[in-house]
Structures are given as structure tokens and as C-alpha cells.
Amino acid sequence: MEGTVKCSANYIPLSPISFLERAAIVYRDHTSVIYGDLKYKWKETRERCVRLASALAQLGISQGDVVAALAPNIPALYELHFGVPMAGAILCPLNVRYDPAMVSVLLRNSDAKVIFVDYQLLHLANGAFELLSKLKAKVPIMVVIQEVSKPPTNNDLKNSKIVYGNLEYESLLKTGQPGFEVRKPKDETDPISVSYTSGTTGSPKGVVYSHRGAYLNALAEILHNSMSPMCVYLWTVPMFHCNGWCLPWGMAALGGTNVCLRNVSAKTVYESLSRHNVTHMGGAPTILNMIVNASAAERKPIISKVEVMTGGAPPPPHVLLKMDELGFGVTHSYGMTEVYGPGTFCSWKPEWDSLPPNEKAKFKSRQGLHHVLMEEIDVKDPVTMKSVPSDGESMGEVMFRGNTVMSGYFKNQKGTKVAFDGGWYRTGDMGVRHSDGYISLKDRSEDVVCDGKNVSTIEVESVLFYHPAILEDAVCVCEVEGRFQCQC
Amino acid sequence: MEGTVKCSANYIPLSPISFLERAAIVYRDHTSVIYGDLKYKWKETRERCVRLASALAQLGISQGDVVAALAPNIPALYELHFGVPMAGAILCPLNVRYDPAMVSVLLRNSDAKVIFVDYQLLHLANGAFELLSKLKAKVPIMVVIQEVSKPPTNNDLKNSKIVYGNLEYESLLKTGQPGFEVRKPKDETDPISVSYTSGTTGSPKGVVYSHRGAYLNALAEILHNSMSPMCVYLWTVPMFHCNGWCLPWGMAALGGTNVCLRNVSAKTVYESLSRHNVTHMGGAPTILNMIVNASAAERKPIISKVEVMTGGAPPPPHVLLKMDELGFGVTHSYGMTEVYGPGTFCSWKPEWDSLPPNEKAKFKSRQGLHHVLMEEIDVKDPVTMKSVPSDGESMGEVMFRGNTVMSGYFKNQKGTKVAFDGGWYRTGDMGVRHSDGYISLKDRSEDVVCDGKNVSTIEVESVLFYHPAILEDAVCVCEVEGRFQCQC
Structure with missing residues (x-):
């Protein structure tokens, strides 16, 4: 249009990095991260992430390189969500429940140049390194994340069969320049992360997220969960699972x-909720089960309402x-790794408030509709691509399209082509x-194959949900093809 | 990145049209628009907007054409915010306080093909048409918007000196096809609207917004005003002013x-707040003044808290x-037409809660910092482009950069170049x-020139704010170079 331009004043590639840059100014002295007695402010988190990016650049990491991580929800994994992209690289957070063989496969597939490993x-990492060495495959640089307040025990060190080099997270950060040009x-649409879904067949797929998609999905999560600036989020959803539904980035926006x-x-x-006045948390239905089944000794009173986002099997x-x-x-939401985590929300309608409890539960258990930054969801005949009638009975395949659908499967053109056949992302879920x-x-x-038998996964979930062993293992936001459900 | 693609499954141009498409499904039976006793549901609003787009296409409107509007905050103006872009066209909402001469200038400058005029x-429109005819300039097609419940009086019709053709809004809608392909x-980055700022020199500038910018700014407004799905918004800010701060689009997202x-x-x-359980509204400080100075007879009790976004002179x-x-x-926010309305928000910090009232007021009166979807704000030496020291004393020009900065001035390359000189949008405001x-x-x-004298505009605002005449004219969200302040 005559008179208009696209320039640095009015066009900036969408990237979650912008959220951190702003948080470091607007919320500079507000607490960004709490871990036990450790606390950081937003200006400190930004400085630590810039140092991390700088240190990675000094290690030779450049645009498009992959940096892996093996860690639970500790501050370092939060910082890696910014520090790695700030070095121009791609974060690959690995599921901590993988075995060394799987880790070795994923390190090879992703061609990770560096891996950050919790002490x-x-x-896991050493086992994977051994396997890689046996195959004469390249081994990434390892950076060990020590517990800040608690150095590794002899037992931890015994597990480290290979001398893992001399890189340690906090020391590495010190080598980084705070003035590094991000x-x-x-x-x-450049990639920001790659997340592997284990798959039912054992051949993992690397789901690639873009800066644009991560930015938009972070906003969608904020909007649908009514998260306000300076809210307090408890990290129960693993950050290695769909990048914690993009909320490491979303929390910086807030x-x-x-x-x-x-x-x-x-x-x-319960301790965290009570001590830090948590406003929001997320979790698989197992987390909800764990909360309601907590013993009196474990419980603490909840002073103000805590909003919980749950996914997968409806509670x-x-x-x-x-x-x-x-x-x-x-x-209640529904999604999968390929749609950056939750792709739908079951928006509650005021007219359902007056329904009897069993009717209410029926409505609540539905997967709902696409979130505000997802373009469309549909249920289609997978062959003709025609929408099924809206009769609550005609089955079809659930499909998504939108800016919060993955960029594709890393190094797997065929897989990407199949997933996007017909111009929609085919979930493989029937609805x-x-x-x-x-x-x-x-x-x-x-269908999922268990002991050679086809099993309806919905049935599997229902059984698992009531199984006492699941309660003990409540952290598992597990994956069958990357979906939010219990591990089979 | 190997294996990734950009296709219809994972890349959709950002456009507020998507918000309406989704609202018509997710919130289909929820009330979209209320006007007196008239009520529409979201599925109806979508159908009306599609019919409008179809009717415009039938009138010959095609991609990139400009469609003007002269109307207060009535449902038709809301629908034009979607119907016009859905026809591929660009909406140009004109300030209803312009005179016929200005309207004629803007119709020529924008080359509007159609104009929608409130009865x-x-x-105003007829006066402008007369002037255009005298100049032998092209006259757009006029569509008259009648009051649905109240046909035009003889006096209204008397004002219509020219036979304005036979197009009437509701009849036009009936000619549109509900199955029209949007x-x-x-x-x-295609344009969605052009808004004229009157300017101090009398040479108006057409500020162009893009689909991308409108989409992102709508989300920013929602986030900063903590607007939740299905909230109720009272339209006191004119939709012709920065497209109502992008909230016609934002309300569809919600x-x-x-x-x-x-x-x-x-x-x-007060009647609207009470009758419709309004949750949010906006307005110039004059609106706030009007609310607090209302007589006992005018007031009604406010049952639940109403969030008010205000801009310009701090209350x-x-x-x-x-x-x-x-x-x-x-x-409190600060902005201008060039940044889609509010570009900053004064985010309140918990540590200010305990300050004495005068200290609190000092903090509240600050313009704050850029909103979450604006990239950056800075105060710079306009010559060297160096940031001023953060000492609260060193003056510089306030500048913005981000995706919610205008695409440029329509047909005014020189103006655009000057505004973006140095890669930032130069507001012309000192801070x-x-x-x-x-x-x-x-x-x-x-400075603003009044009677040949330079006057500090901040001083003008302070004086006007306490002037009783302003109270009677509280709807004026006025513009000096498009800023939110009282008219001089």
C-alpha cells in the first residue's frame, strides 16, 4: 500500500526472547524464579540467560545448532529455554524417564553439540555417551548442573563412569559476557526447540517448534488460563514435555x-502452594488425583483459589x-506435542451451571474447541477430508490447522508429509x-499395541487412572505419541 | 531446518478475522452485541459480517479498496470492522466531529469507494459530497445506516440535501450471501484499516494498520486489562478512534x-453498567470526570468492579x-494513533501499595512502559539516537518500535520516512x-499553536481537565496529532 513500509520500527520477528527482554525492564526487581531457598529477580534471570547464550557461543554454538538438556524442573532448565535461543540455537529437552539407549538415539538424531545434565x-547421559563411543559416534560437550545448595554425593559421582569433562553450569555461566549481543x-519461523515423542513403535519423532509458534502458544496459554501479570506458577508439568506447554516463555511475558x-x-x-501463594499450576490427571488423595499430614490449607490446567483423560x-x-x-484441555501442548480448551458456558452434576460432568469431559490462537479444529473423514456431521455420533479423525501447529518432524520429511497430508495436522485421534x-x-x-493386542487407549487411560501405582508415580505426564496421558 | 515445512496446516496469516470465525463456533449462542433492546449472538454477528462482505463484493469492492464510515458506536460500525476486511478491503472510520470540508478531503485522500453513514x-456526508461534486471529484457509493428501532425524522431527511441513492444498511445486508467465501x-502485513489524525497543521495523515498489528494489539489490550472470555465491554471509546484501541477485534477473541x-x-x-453487568470500559480522563461528577439521579450502584482503561493526561x-x-x-496508558492506541501501560507494582497517597499518585501518573506485544520504548536524543540516562531528568524524544507500530502514512512516503527515521517511530513527545x-x-x-502562541500541551490538558465545558462534552476522545487528550 502506497506510503507503507516494513522496517525495524514496525516489524520484529515474533520470538519469546522479547518477553524476557521486557520482563527484565518492567518487572526487573520482581521474583522470577524460586527454587527452595534460592530466588532470582527478572533482571538477574535475564543476565544469567545472556551469560548462558554468550558461553554457548564461546563453546562454538552457532545459528541452528541443537543443545540438549536432561533435567527436572530446576532453574537451569528454565534458563535454557531462553539462553539457548539467545545463542541462536535450538533447545532439545529430553524426557528424564528415557533410558541411556534412547538418549543415545536422540543425541545422534538431533546431532546435539552440547548437553546439559542434572547431577x-x-x-543416563554417561550410559548414552558410552553407547555413542562404542558406535564411534560424536559425543556432545557435557555441562553438569550441580545442585546449587547441595553438591553431588559420592553415589552421584560413582554413577558417572566416564570423566565428563570439566564443564559445570554455574562456572560456565561465569565465563559468559553479560553484554553479549543476543x-x-x-x-x-526459525526453529526454537525440538521435542521428541517416544511413539508407539519405538521410532521417536523430533517435533520442531518455531519462535513464532512458541510466542503465540505462550499467549494462548496465558489467555485461556486467565493468568495475570506477576502471577505465581508452580512447575509440576515437566518443562521437557512440550516445553512445559510453552509456559517457561509465557511466564516471562507476565x-x-x-x-x-x-x-x-x-x-x-502443598508446601509450595502454601509457601509461595501459587495462583496457577498444571498437571496430568494423576496430579489432581495426588492432590485429592493427599494425607492430612501432607495437606496445607489453600488460601486463595489455585487454577489448575489439566490435559488428556478428563478427570x-x-x-x-x-x-x-x-x-x-x-x-480441561486436549493436545499433543505436535500442537505445542494444549490445542483445545473446554470453555465452560454459563448455561451449563444449572445442570445436574452428571450432566455437568458430561460437558466438562468433552475436549472442547481450539484455543484462541489456533486457527481451526475439525473432525474429518480421513480419506475424503469431509467434515463429519455435527451429530455427536459420526466418527472422524480430529485435525488441527493453525500457527501453533509444529513446523514438522526433524529430519523426517516423510513423517511431516504424512502428518500434514491434506493441509491439516492429522492427530490420529478419533472423535x-x-x-x-x-x-x-x-x-x-x-491403536496402542500392548502384548500384541490392540487396546483402546481411552480404555487404558480409564483403567490407569484408578490404579494405585499411578498415584505413586504422579509426576508422569507421559506420552503415547506425545499425548497427555498415562504411560502404558 | 530439515523436515520442516511452511504450509496451510501450520502457517496462517495473522488476522482478526480468525477471532470472529472462532467466536461464531465457541461462543455461538452467547450475546455478541447489545444496543438498546437489540441483541445479537456471535453466530448472528458472523453471518451479518459475511453478508456485509458479500454485499460489498457485489458492489465491486475488491482487495485493497477503501471503505469509509461515519458513525457513532452503533452495531453497524462494529460489524464494519469485520465485514470490510472480510471483503478484502480497508476500513476507514472517520471522526464524527469533522466538518464536511474535512470529510471531503479525507474521502479524496483515501479514495474511498463506499461510505457508510449513520442517519x-x-x-456531514452530504456536505462533503457537494464539495466533491463541485470539484468534479469522484463521489463514493453511500450506504445509510438507519436506526433499526427508529426511522429517520423529517429533520434528518431534510439534512439530506442530495438524494443519496437507495442503499440502506439492513437492505444491503439482505443482498449479501451467507455462504460468501471470506x-x-x-x-x-496487508492493510486492514486507515485512520486519519487531524494534525496540528490541518494536513491529515492516514495511519495504516495491518492485519498482523491489529491481531497483536487486540491481544495486548486483552492481556493488560485482564479481560476474560465472555466479559462485557461498554463502548465509550469511539470505534473511529484508533479502531477503538483494537477492541472491536479483541472482543471477538474473547x-x-x-x-x-x-x-x-x-x-x-450508569444505566448501561448496571443493566448489562459491564466488566470493562475505556475512556479519556473526561469520561472519568463525568462518572465521578454524575448527579445522584444519574447514578446507579455498581455491583461488581468495572475496569476502566484511560489514556492521555493522567487522572x-x-x-x-x-x-x-x-x-x-x-x-493508565499512553499512546497515539500510530501505535494502534495504547502503546504503554503503567504497570502497578505491589511495593507501591504502601506509599502515601501523594507518592502513589506520582507513580500512577507516569506513562509506564511498553506493553507485552510492543517490542521496545525508549527516550532518545532525537539527533544522536542515544538513549538518555535513566535519571528522571534528562529529556529526550519518546520512541517506539514493535509489531504494533503503524505500517506508515497512506500515500505519504515522506511522512512515513520522517516518522521512522533511525529505525524507530518518533512520537514527537518529550519525556x-x-x-x-x-x-x-x-x-x-x-508544541501546539493556539492563537499564534506556542503552548505546552501538557499545560493545555491540565487546564482543560478542570474546565466545566469539558464535562458536557465528555465523549470527546480528541486528538492533537492523534494522541489521547482533550481537543484544543
């Missing part, structure tokens, strides 16, 4: 406080009721559309 | 309810205090930066 997970993406948690248990959750009515009594509000437009999941199109 | 403003932007208001007065505002402490007592929360990073405005670099 408690050295056995490398922002030239194009907003200048909020990240409460990091190494071990998730009823006790640590049963009695759990929802108990959560409500305890002071939690629950939002129906109700007369009011809302979607309900019915089953996966590719 | 009470026919004298024209979405091919590129998200599936909220737009309470339209033809005449803004203490009585109509004086006694007004803020009274607003608080009456049940209103006030957020300082405090030690905590926040910005305070001190004065305009180009």
Missing part, C-alpha cells in the same frame, strides 16, 4: 514467578468435586462433533 | 459482549480516589526515563 541424571531469529520443583509429591506440592466427577472443595479450579460444535474424543485411529 | 450524520489476507452506545452521558453510562488523585470508592479500577526504567512524558517536541 542426578548423570548415569542472537534473535532472522525469520520468526513477569510472574516460577516456582521450580525437583520432586513432585503431595507434600512438596472423573468426584475428583473435580473434591478439587473444587479444596480450592482448586480445573480447566465426534456435537451439535454445539464441541469435540469429544472417542479413540485413537492407531 | 444522524447525513448532513477473503483473508494473503500476507499478514467471545464477549459489546454494549454499543450512541450517546455517551453520565446517565447512559488527578482525587478523581482516582473517587473512582475507586465508586467501584471502578483505573489503568524522561526514571531509574526504575519507567517513562514520564514531559511535553511535545512540536
Whole structure:
């Protein structure tokens, strides 16, 4: 249009890095990260991330390189979500439940140049390194993240069979320059992270997120969970799972406080909620179960309402009721790694308030509709690509399109092509559309194979949800093809 | 990155049209627009906007054409914010306080093909048409918007000196096809609207907004004003002013309810707040003044807190205090047409809560910092482009850069070049930066000329704010170079 231009004054590639830059000014003295007795302010978090980026650049990391991480929800993993992109690189957070063999496969597939490893997970990294060495494959540089307040025990060090070099996280940060010129993406569709989904067949796929998608999905999460500036978020959802639903980035947009948690248990959750006035948290339905089944000794009173985002199997009515009594509000979402975490929210309508409890539960259990920054969800005949009728009965494949759909599978053109066949992302999940437009999941199109038998995954979830062993293992936001559900 | 693609599944040009498409599904039966006794649901609003787009296409409107509007905050102006872009065209909402001469200048400058005119403003449009005819200039097609519940009086018709053709808004809509294929932007930087700022010199500038900028600014408004899905917004800020700060689009993202208001007065505002459980509204400080100075007969009790976004001259402490007592929360912002309305927000910090009232007022009166989707604000030496020291004293020019900065001035390459000289948008406003990073405005670099004298505009505002005549004219969100302040 005559008179208009696209220039540095009015066009900036969308990137979550912008959120941190702003938080360091607007919320500079506000607490950014809490971990035990450790506290950082936003200006400190920014400086630490810039130092990290600088240190990575000094290690030779350049635009487009992959940097892996093996860590629970500790401050270093939060910082890696900014420090790695600020060096122009791509973060690859690995599931801490993988075995050394899987870690070695993923390090090879991602061609990671550096890996950051929590001191408690050295056995995993070392095991993977051994396997890589045997294959004469390249081994990345390892940076060990020590517990700041607690150096590794002899046992931890015993697990480290290979001398893992002399790089240590805090020492590395000290080598970084606080004045380092942050490398922002030239194009907003440049990759920011790659997350592996384990897959049912054992062949993992690297789901690539872009700066643009991460930026937009972070905003979508904030909007749908009514998260306000300076809110307090408890990290129960692993940051290695869909980059914690993009909330490491979203929390910087809000200048909020990240409460990091190494071990998730009823006790640590209640303690954190109470001590830090947590306003929001997330978690698989197992987390909800853990909360409502906590012993009296583990519980602490919840002073103000805590909003909980949950995904996957809809929580049963009695759990929802108990959560409500305890002071939690629950939002149900559905998604998968390929859509940056939650792709739908079950928006509650005021007219459902007056329904009897069983009717209410029926509505609450639906997967709902696409979030505000996702373009579209549909239930389609996977062959003809025609939408199924909105009758609540006609089955079809659930499909998404929008800016918060992955860029594709890393080094897997064929996989990407199949996933996007027809111009939509095909979830592989079967569902129906109700007369009011809302979607309900019915089953996966590719069934899960257990002991050679096809099993409806929805059935698997229902059984698992009530299994006592799941309670003990509540941290598992697990994946069957990267979906939010319990591990089979 | 190997394996990734940019395709229709994962890349959609950002456009506010997407918000309406989604609202029509997620919030389909929820009230979208209220105007007197008239109510629409979101599915109806979408259908009306599609019909409008179709009707415009049938009138020959194509990609990149300009469609003007002269109307107060009535449902038709809301619908034009979607219907016009859905026809691929550019909306040009004109200030209803312009005179026929200015309207004729702007119709020529914008080359508007169609103009929608509220029945009470026919004298303006007809006056402009007469002037255009005298100059043998092209006259756009006129569509008259009648009051749905109240046909034009003889007096209204008398004002219409020229036979204005036979197009009437509701009849036009009926000619549109509900199945029309909506024209979405091919590129998200395509223009969505052009808004004229009157300027101090009488040479108006057409500020061009893009689909991308409108989308992002709508989200920024939502975030900073903590607007939740299905909130209720009272339209006191004119939609012709910076496209109502982008909230016609933002309200569709939320599936909220737009309470339209033809005449803004203490009585109509209080009545609307009370009748419709309004949650949010906006307005110049004059609106705040009008609210606190309302007579007992005009007032109605405010049941739940109403969040008010205000811009320009910071409201004086006694007004803020009274607003608080009456049940209103006030957020102070600063901006101009060139940054899509508010470009900064004065984010309140918890540590200021305990300050004495005069200290509090000092902090509240600051312009604050850039909003979350604006990249950067700075105070710079306009010659060297160096940032001034953060000492609260060193003056410089306030400058912005980010995705919510205009695309440029329509057909005014020189003006655009000057505005973006140095890679930043130069506001022409002088300010300082405090030690905590926040910005305070001190004065305009180009003073306003009144009766041949240079006057500090900040001083003008302070005087006007207390002038009784301003109270009677509270709807004026006025412009000196498009800024939110009272008309000189």
C-alpha cells in the first residue's frame, strides 16, 4: 500500500526472547524464579540467560545448532529455554524417564553439540555417551548442573563412569559476557526447540517448534488460563514435555514467578502452594488425583483459589468435586506435542451451571474447541477430508490447522508429509462433533499395541487412572505419541 | 531446518478475522452485541459480517479498496470492522466531529469507494459530497445506516440535501450471501484499516494498520486489562478512534459482549453498567470526570468492579480516589494513533501499595512502559539516537518500535520516512526515563499553536481537565496529532 513500509520500527520477528527482554525492564526487581531457598529477580534471570547464550557461543554454538538438556524442573532448565535461543540455537529437552539407549538415539538424531545434565541424571547421559563411543559416534560437550545448595554425593559421582569433562553450569555461566549481543531469529519461523515423542513403535519423532509458534502458544496459554501479570506458577508439568506447554516463555511475558520443583509429591506440592501463594499450576490427571488423595499430614490449607490446567483423560466427577472443595479450579484441555501442548480448551458456558452434576460432568469431559490462537479444529473423514456431521455420533479423525501447529518432524520429511497430508495436522485421534460444535474424543485411529493386542487407549487411560501405582508415580505426564496421558 | 515445512496446516496469516470465525463456533449462542433492546449472538454477528462482505463484493469492492464510515458506536460500525476486511478491503472510520470540508478531503485522500453513514450524520456526508461534486471529484457509493428501532425524522431527511441513492444498511445486508467465501489476507502485513489524525497543521495523515498489528494489539489490550472470555465491554471509546484501541477485534477473541452506545452521558453510562453487568470500559480522563461528577439521579450502584482503561493526561488523585470508592479500577496508558492506541501501560507494582497517597499518585501518573506485544520504548536524543540516562531528568524524544507500530502514512512516503527515521517511530513527545526504567512524558517536541502562541500541551490538558465545558462534552476522545487528550 502506497506510503507503507516494513522496517525495524514496525516489524520484529515474533520470538519469546522479547518477553524476557521486557520482563527484565518492567518487572526487573520482581521474583522470577524460586527454587527452595534460592530466588532470582527478572533482571538477574535475564543476565544469567545472556551469560548462558554468550558461553554457548564461546563453546562454538552457532545459528541452528541443537543443545540438549536432561533435567527436572530446576532453574537451569528454565534458563535454557531462553539462553539457548539467545545463542541462536535450538533447545532439545529430553524426557528424564528415557533410558541411556534412547538418549543415545536422540543425541545422534538431533546431532546435539552440547548437553546439559542434572547431577542426578548423570548415569543416563554417561550410559548414552558410552553407547555413542562404542558406535564411534560424536559425543556432545557435557555441562553438569550441580545442585546449587547441595553438591553431588559420592553415589552421584560413582554413577558417572566416564570423566565428563570439566564443564559445570554455574562456572560456565561465569565465563559468559553479560553484554553479549543476543542472537534473535532472522525469520520468526526459525526453529526454537525440538521435542521428541517416544511413539508407539519405538521410532521417536523430533517435533520442531518455531519462535513464532512458541510466542503465540505462550499467549494462548496465558489467555485461556486467565493468568495475570506477576502471577505465581508452580512447575509440576515437566518443562521437557512440550516445553512445559510453552509456559517457561509465557511466564516471562507476565513477569510472574516460577516456582521450580525437583520432586513432585503431595507434600512438596502443598508446601509450595502454601509457601509461595501459587495462583496457577498444571498437571496430568494423576496430579489432581495426588492432590485429592493427599494425607492430612501432607495437606496445607489453600488460601486463595489455585487454577489448575489439566490435559488428556478428563478427570472423573468426584475428583473435580473434591478439587473444587479444596480450592482448586480445573480447566480441561486436549493436545499433543505436535500442537505445542494444549490445542483445545473446554470453555465452560454459563448455561451449563444449572445442570445436574452428571450432566455437568458430561460437558466438562468433552475436549472442547481450539484455543484462541489456533486457527481451526475439525473432525474429518480421513480419506475424503469431509467434515463429519455435527451429530455427536459420526466418527472422524480430529485435525488441527493453525500457527501453533509444529513446523514438522526433524529430519523426517516423510513423517511431516504424512502428518500434514491434506493441509491439516492429522492427530490420529478419533472423535465426534456435537451439535454445539464441541469435540469429544472417542479413540485413537492407531491403536496402542500392548502384548500384541490392540487396546483402546481411552480404555487404558480409564483403567490407569484408578490404579494405585499411578498415584505413586504422579509426576508422569507421559506420552503415547506425545499425548497427555498415562504411560502404558 | 530439515523436515520442516511452511504450509496451510501450520502457517496462517495473522488476522482478526480468525477471532470472529472462532467466536461464531465457541461462543455461538452467547450475546455478541447489545444496543438498546437489540441483541445479537456471535453466530448472528458472523453471518451479518459475511453478508456485509458479500454485499460489498457485489458492489465491486475488491482487495485493497477503501471503505469509509461515519458513525457513532452503533452495531453497524462494529460489524464494519469485520465485514470490510472480510471483503478484502480497508476500513476507514472517520471522526464524527469533522466538518464536511474535512470529510471531503479525507474521502479524496483515501479514495474511498463506499461510505457508510449513520442517519444522524447525513448532513456531514452530504456536505462533503457537494464539495466533491463541485470539484468534479469522484463521489463514493453511500450506504445509510438507519436506526433499526427508529426511522429517520423529517429533520434528518431534510439534512439530506442530495438524494443519496437507495442503499440502506439492513437492505444491503439482505443482498449479501451467507455462504460468501471470506477473503483473508494473503500476507499478514496487508492493510486492514486507515485512520486519519487531524494534525496540528490541518494536513491529515492516514495511519495504516495491518492485519498482523491489529491481531497483536487486540491481544495486548486483552492481556493488560485482564479481560476474560465472555466479559462485557461498554463502548465509550469511539470505534473511529484508533479502531477503538483494537477492541472491536479483541472482543471477538474473547467471545464477549459489546454494549454499543450512541450517546455517551453520565446517565447512559450508569444505566448501561448496571443493566448489562459491564466488566470493562475505556475512556479519556473526561469520561472519568463525568462518572465521578454524575448527579445522584444519574447514578446507579455498581455491583461488581468495572475496569476502566484511560489514556492521555493522567487522572488527578482525587478523581482516582473517587473512582475507586465508586467501584471502578483505573489503568493508565499512553499512546497515539500510530501505535494502534495504547502503546504503554503503567504497570502497578505491589511495593507501591504502601506509599502515601501523594507518592502513589506520582507513580500512577507516569506513562509506564511498553506493553507485552510492543517490542521496545525508549527516550532518545532525537539527533544522536542515544538513549538518555535513566535519571528522571534528562529529556529526550519518546520512541517506539514493535509489531504494533503503524505500517506508515497512506500515500505519504515522506511522512512515513520522517516518522521512522533511525529505525524507530518518533512520537514527537518529550519525556524522561526514571531509574526504575519507567517513562514520564514531559511535553511535545512540536508544541501546539493556539492563537499564534506556542503552548505546552501538557499545560493545555491540565487546564482543560478542570474546565466545566469539558464535562458536557465528555465523549470527546480528541486528538492533537492523534494522541489521547482533550481537543484544543
